[in-house]
Amino acid sequence: MTRKRISGPERRALILAAARRIFSQYGYEGAKTLQIAREAKVSEALVYRHFPSKLALYRAVMRQVFSEQDSHFQHLGLQETNAAGLVRTLKTYFLTSIAEGAPDEEQRFRMTLASLAGDGNFASLIYRRAQRLNAKLVHEAHQNARESGEMTGKALRPANTAMFVEHIGIMISAIQALAPASRPYASDGYDLAMDAVWFCCRGLGLSDETIARYIDDEPHIPATA
Template identity: 40%
Template structure:
C-alpha cells in the first residue's frame, strides 16, 4: 500500500502542465502529418511520437481533425513569423533580390524546422482537398504581391529588368513553388535529394534562377547580391532588429 502511494506521488510530480503537454502533442502531430498527410497519419502514431498514450491524446484533442486544426493554426503563426523575419521588399532592385534570397534560404534553414515541416503539410494538402493550401496561398499573396509589384516596377524603371512584364501574382507564386519544392526535396533521406551539390550551392542556383526568371539582368543580380550581404536592413527600408524565431512553441 505504501509503495503504491509512493508511486502515485511520483506520477503526480512528473505530470506535465496541460499547456506544455498540448504543445508537445501539436509538435509531434505536425511531424507525423508532414510525413504521412492527414489520411495517413494515425492517432496511435502521433501518440507514440509524443511519448504518451492514445487515451491521453484524446483527453487534449477530441479527434484527429481537431488536432490537425491545431497544427494548422500553429503553422499559420509560423508563416507570419517567417514572413516577418524576411520582410517585404521596398521599391528597389536590391530589396527585391534580398527578399527572394531570404525566402529561398529560409526554406532550407535547419533552424526553421516547423516552417519546413509546414511546407510538407502544404504539399499533402494540395494532394488532398486543398483547403489548407488555399488558405496559405491567399494569406501569402495578400502579404507579398503589392510590395513585390512595386519592387518589380522600380527595377524595370531603372533598367534592371528586361523583357516582358510578368504578373506580380504569378511571380510570387512561382518563387514560392521553387522554394517549397527545394525545401521538401532536401528533407528526403540522405542521398535521395535530386541535387548534385550541397544546399548552399542549390540555393545560390535557385536565387539566380528566380532572379533571371523575373527578368533581372546579370549585372543587376551580381551587383545586388554583393551589396545585400552586409546591408539587408537598409535595403529593406526598415531598421535593423533581432530576428524573431519561427519555431517557438505554440
C-alpha cells in the same frame, strides 16, 4: 526516483508537436489519432481530452503554422520595393530553404506537399494567406524595378512569379530532407541557393548586372530555435 509531473499545457504542447510531425508525413486524411498518441507517448484518450476531434487538432496545428507564417513574413518579406529588395529577399528565402536544423520549416513545407497530394485545403489556405501578405509589396517592387530599367522583357504577373518562387523553394526544402547522396542537384548548400537566386531573378527579367550588384549583400536570416 519520482517522475516529474507534466502540466496540462505542457502535455497539450507535446500532443500538438506530435500531431504536426504526423500530419507533415501523412497529411490530414492519412494521419490517425492513434499514430499521434503514440508519437506523443500518451494514450489516444488523452489526445481526445485535449482535442475533441482530429479536425480540432489539425486546426490547432494550422493556427500555429499561420502564426509562424506571419512571423516569417516580417523577417523574410520584402524590405525594399525595388530590384535590390527582390534580389535580397530571394537570397534570404533560398538560404532559408536550404538551411539545416529548422524542423518547423521542414514540417510546414511537408504539410503543404501532403495537402497538395490530398484534399488541398491546407495548401490553398497557406497560398492565399501568402498572396495577401505579399501581393502589394511584390507588385510595387516589380513596378519600381521596371521604372528604374533594372527589370526588362515581358512583364509577368507578380502573383504568378511569387508562386513560381515558392514552388522552387518548397521543393528544395523537401529534397534537403533526403540523404545527401539522394539529392538530385549538381550542387548543395550556398551554391545551390545562389543558383536558385540567379534562376529566379533572370526569370523575373532582372539583368545580370542588376543581380550581380545586389546578390553579394549580406542577407538577414532569422535565427532558428
